[in-house]
Amino acid sequence: MEPTLNNRTDQRLATLNLWLQDISGAHGLDIATLRPASSDASFRRYFRLQAGAGTAIVMDAPPQQEDCRPFLHVTGLLDQAGVKVPAVLAQNLDEGFLLLSDLGEKTYYQAIQSGPDDVQLQTLYRNALRALVQMQRAPTTSLPAYDANRLSQELTVFPEWYAQRHCQIALGEAELQTLHGIFDILIADNIRQPNVFVHRDFHSPNLMVNHNDLPGVIDYQDALVGPITYDIASLVMDARTTWEEPQQLDWAIRYWEAAKAAGLPVAPDFADFHQAYEYMSLQRNLRILGVFARLSHRDGKHHYLDHIPRVNAYVRQVAGRYNAFRPLLRLLDKLENRQVSVGYTF
Secondary structure, eight states: OOOOOOTTTOHHHHHHHHHHHHHHHHHTEEEEEEEEEEEOSSSOEEEEEEETTEEEEEEEOOTTTOOHHHHHHHHHHHHHTTOOOOOEEEEETTTTEEEEEOOOSOBHHHHHHTOOOHHHHHHHHHHHHHHHHHHTTSOOTTOOBOOHHHHHHHTTHIIIIIIIIISOOOOOHHHHHHHHHHHHHHHHHHHTSOEEEEOSOOSGGGEEOOTTSOOEEOOOTTOEEEETTHHHHHHHTOTTSOOOHHHHHHHHHHHHHHHHHTTOOOOSSHHHHHHHHHHHHHHHHHHHHHHHHHHHHTTOOGGGGGGHHHHHHHHHHHHTTOGGGHHHHHHHHHHTTOOOOSOOOO
16 A cells, blocks of 8 residues: 655655755755655555666654664675665664665565466566575574564464454453463474574565566564574465465475575474474464454554455464364354354364
């Protein structure tokens, strides 16, 4: 969902224009060409404008809600690893503005929506898998830990925002105990994994098409050091693009083979790796259901609800495979008011 430009009501835009005027000479900026590029689930938004013979990106991150310093720090870490990230051309941390190099106008998500043929699609995603392996070799200096406490805290949005607010069903005490038991199983498995650099949203909206080469990577400011399967789960069970299980499996195998060859600490047996990344995907997608519900009901960003059926399908895919998660299917049936024709054993 793109922001709109309104000089009369957007005071930040007026402040941004003043800053751009100050740096326009040094960077060849044509401020009259400033236009929306994108916005995201946070308070950040992005603009594009002409800069000399090319274009540049402006990040607007209100300091009251956002902090540009993690973005700058993680940019440096990824740049060290050779990941294609924006160059920081100018910064105004007091106001929350950054001028960045432009990695291109088309995200993987937009490319997928335009209907690439299978050869083009596979090229894109094999490049993304290469970029993922490269990214996971990045240094993790000063990154927060994706530990049990953080994983557990993330899951609180599922009962609060998805079950109670979105589905309008208050789970009973026994159901909450069952749900938290499932959370405990997931987290115990997640934290057993080796730790590497974790982007947290390594999926189609945050990968920029770079034809026949590795994609540009954006929106990594919330990076952590955590479970090695997190980002492959994010990529193959993309909350905004439906991938059927055979395709998920193909990319997961290709990633696992490339990660092993690069010396990354993936499980030596693919079956063990496959279970670990599915458990990780279940943690992530339960959280996403809560986050998307919250973005709609609290923040008025209702377009996120369009993706809930897809995320729910990913949850059911994994929950239906493992006996430990069968009670979760029962809870989902209740939340979605599904008629159950078979029994579940708690």
